[in-house]
Amino acid sequence: MDTRVTIAGVELKNPVMTASGTFGSGQEYGEFVDLNQLGAVVTKGVANVPWEGNPTPRIAEVHGGMMNAIGLQNPGIDVFCKRDIPYLKQFDTKIIVNVCGHSPEEYLEVVERLSDEPIDMMEINISCPNVNAGFLAFGQDAGNVEKLTAQIKKIAGRPIIMKLTPNVTDITEIARAAEAGGADALSLINTLTGMQIDVERRTFSVANKTGGVSGPAVKPIAVRMVYQVANAVKVPVIGMGGIATAEDALEFILAGATAVAVGTANFYNPRATIEVAEGIKDYMRRHKVEKLTELIGIVNAHA
Amino acid sequence: MACKFKRTAAIVSQECLLPGIFSMWLEAGEIAKEAVPGQFISMYTKDKSKLLPRPISLCEIDKEKGFLRVVYRVTGKDTGTEQFSRMVKGDTIEIMGPLGNGFPLDAGKGRKAFLIGGGIGVPPMLELAKQLDGEKQLIMGYRDKQFLTEEFEQNGAFYLATEDGSAGTKGNVLDAIRENSLTADIIYACGPSPMLRAIKRYAEEKQIVCYVSMEEHMACGIGACLACVCKSKEVDGHSHVHNKRVCKDGPVFLSTEVEI
Numbered sequence: 001m002d003t004r005v006t007i008a009g010v011e012l013k014n015p016v017m018t019a020s021g022t023f024g025s026g027q028e029y030g031e032f033v034d035l036n037q038l039g040a041v042v043t044k045g046v047a048n049v050p051w052e053g054n055p056t057p058r059i060a061e062v063h064g065g066m067m068n069a070i071g072l073q074n075p076g077i078d079v080f081c082k083r084d085i086p087y088l089k090q091f092d093t094k095i096i097v098n099v100c101g102h103s104p105e106e107y108l109e110v111v112e113r114l115s116d117e118p119i120d121m122m123e124i125n126i127s128c129p130n131v132n133a134g135f136l137a138f139g140q141d142a143g144n145v146e147k148l149t150a151q152i153k154k155i156a157g158r159p160i161i162m163k164l165t166p167n168v169t170d171i172t173e174i175a176r177a178a179e180a181g182g183a184d185a186l187s188l189i190n191t192l193t194g195m196q197i198d199v200e201r202r203t204f205s206v207a208n209k210t211g212g213v214s215g216p217a218v219k220p221i222a223v224r225m226v227y228q229v230a231n232a233v234k235v236p237v238i239g240m241g242g243i244a245t246a247e248d249a250l251e252f253i254l255a256g257a258t259a260v261a262v263g264t265a266n267f268y269n270p271r272a273t274i275e276v277a278e279g280i281k282d283y284m285r286r287h288k289v290e291k292l293t294e295l296i297g298i299v300n301a302h303a
Numbered sequence: 304m305a306c307k308f309k310r311t312a313a314i315v316s317q318e319c320l321l322p323g324i325f326s327m328w329l330e331a332g333e334i335a336k337e338a339v340p341g342q343f344i345s346m347y348t349k350d351k352s353k354l355l356p357r358p359i360s361l362c363e364i365d366k367e368k369g370f371l372r373v374v375y376r377v378t379g380k381d382t383g384t385e386q387f388s389r390m391v392k393g394d395t396i397e398i399m400g401p402l403g404n405g406f407p408l409d410a411g412k413g414r415k416a417f418l419i420g421g422g423i424g425v426p427p428m429l430e431l432a433k434q435l436d437g438e439k440q441l442i443m444g445y446r447d448k449q450f451l452t453e454e455f456e457q458n459g460a461f462y463l464a465t466e467d468g469s470a471g472t473k474g475n476v477l478d479a480i481r482e483n484s485l486t487a488d489i490i491y492a493c494g495p496s497p498m499l500r501a502i503k504r505y506a507e508e509k510q511i512v513c514y515v516s517m518e519e520h521m522a523c524g525i526g527a528c529l530a531c532v533c534k535s536k537e538v539d540g541h542s543h544v545h546n547k548r549v550c551k552d553g554p555v556f557l558s559t560e561v562e563i
Contacts, residue, residue, distance in 0.1 A: 022527070059520050
């Protein structure tokens with residue numbers, strides 16, 4: 001049985017990754033998960049300098065999911081390179097570093113630093129507000145996405161994954177722009193912008209007023225978007241959004257994802273990634289699937 | 304590094320102490336063996352629409368039997384804590400722990416201590432009272448009705464305050480300290496933010512070492528999600544800003560270390 005998948009020339013032992021921001025750099029999960037069993041670890045977003053993040057409360061539970069407005073608190077690239085990359089290098093897994101910034105210059109500074117580091121890929125979080133564009137997220141404007149992708153690609157020296165926001169009218173337009181800019185792969189979906197009001201306190205549940213909704217509740221939206229994007233671009237797609245079980249992951253793979261990421265589920269089941277990876281193998285056995293790659297986008301054949 | 308475990312725990316007993324306040328004993332095996340006063344566990348509902356664990360402090364730890372006691376408040380209708388309150392002996396629940404750092408016992412050894420609890424911050428002070436080796440003055444504050452009072456009376460000099468004056472000092476825990484002319488050279492406290500803020504100020508005025516147990520909305524409970532941060536004086540070890548994680552760096556902090 002062959003669970004390997006390849007993204008932009010990087011071979012993963014299985015298609016299961018962690019979703020950025022839900023797994024730190026793996027240190028906190030080491031007690032629960034053998035990181036060697038994961039296809040890749042995608043780190044929490046890192047910026048050029050430390051970010052304080054948002055005021056608390058930063059999270060709220062929603063029906064079948066959660067809403068977060070952490071605000072990308074992170075230690076900045078210096079500490080990250082000294083501490084987090086060496087930690088991850090101890091394991092036989094691929095390292096994908098998620099990059100965030102408020103301006104093209106900030107992204108480029110981080111990407112340039114990472115270009116010398118022993119990592120496998122970079123994932124660019126373009127859901128951050130762009131200070132130069134009235135705080136509209138980079139990922140909400142196709143022109144900006146293409147330009148930023150091209151700028152990053154020029155200096156990255158390794159494959160780049162553009163992580164798409166679902167908070168747009170037509171995600172395929174943004175996906176095509178990233179591909180045109182030279183993205184090696186696309187990952188989606190980031191969280192859906194939501195709001196919850198605490199009626200007892202008569203105010204917003206999270207201090208930031210809005211937050212990103214994630215978890216099983218968003219899965220059908222994510223599967224739909226992954227299906228659309230996989231059919232709109234030629235580059236590989238990494239699917240995520242509410243994956244908690246192998247069956248969830250397989251929905252994304254059958255819809256066209258080459259790999260998948262487990263996110264919010266890590267928060268309530270620290271072993272979720274391993275259970276998903278094991279469950280995929282079990283499915284392959286049950287359905288006599290030799291190579292996982294046979295399953296990618298197979299729904300198209302049955303349409 | 305301390306070990307954490309996620310496991311299924313059998314409920315040994317459940318009782319309602321007061322309307323909305325429940326006491327549950329859990330068969331928690333290795334979690335109980337590792338636990339120290341001031342730590343908490345994550346408790347998971349069986350309802351798939353309520354995904355996140357509920358962080359609940361430990362009220363008592365029976366290492367010999369491997370049992371843990373949690374005393375918790377039901378936060379409303381159809382909440383996760385309401386589901387917990389309906390569970391009975393023999394039911395099982397998913398839990399993870401022990402989490403957080405706990406109260407430093409050595410710091411209080413042989414000293415004159417205040418153990419202060421307020422509201423649903425009262426329960427963790429019971430195991431601390433049982434384990435702390437020193438002169439213990441247990442000062443508990445309630446809105447009106449009281450719980451765990453008999454157990455506190457057996458573990459130190461017990462004082463209580465009620466907001467409505469129905470028992471003990473009318474007012475808050477600091478009013479009880481003043482009314483009884485109590486003094487201490489170390490403080491341990493758990494309770495609502497206004498209480499902790501007042502105790503922090505009191506400790507600074509009197510120049511007393513003070514440990515406070517903080518609370519914040521949590522997701523993972525193990526330091527990964529960065530939801531439950533509090534503002535800290537020192538740069539934190541994780542992000543190198545001033546955000547200590549309540550779940551992992553705390554929940555117990557030196558009062559001078561955090562903004563409340």
